[in-house]
Amino acid sequence: MSVSGIESLGFTPYVAPTATATPPAATEGPSGPSFGKLVVDGLEQLEAMNDRTDNLAVQAATGDLGAIHDYTIAASETSVATQLTVAMRNKAVEAFTEIMRMQVG
Template identity: 60%
Template sequence: MSVSGIEGLAGAAGFTPYVAPQVPTAPAAATSGVSGVSASRSSGPDFGDLVLDGLDRLDGVQRTSDSLAVQAATGELENLHDYTIAASQAAATTQVTVAVRNKAVEAFTEIMRMQV
């Protein structure tokens, strides 16, 4: 998804727009398990790696927003809208990260309630 005008900001004041990671849609290869039960394993990145990558990107977006806030406060920032965009992007990224975390905790809690 692209928002017109954001692409031009890539070089402005070190601002790098957040790009969501793309998950490959390769078919999963089935492997034989115990008692004939098959388990599938994707050749894509591990879930843990995706989580760490997302947190690294969140940290980068927040650092960019913070540095632009300092530049705006000191008068070094020529275009105030760069900071406004970065702050909005940091807020949205944080909200998505918190929502994903909440869903993961909710799923874990639901799994722990299951009786074996």
């Protein structure tokens, strides 16, 4: 499937921010957005995907959805995104736990 085919499904690939002449905002570091902002943006995108999937599920259940494959694709995308988010959260918790076990000095 081509990139344009993926974009037609509603998937928007990550595009790295470009350098600007203006000073960075408080939520940005010297080379781009802060980690916290990226996490919040990712969670907001996941929530939007989940809302879209829920709306398509309702349309499918009421018979208003013309093509059932739209729902199945959205559900699969949301499932993969959720699994990735949970895996990242688990790794972050694991790293935090390991850091807390370290002896200082």
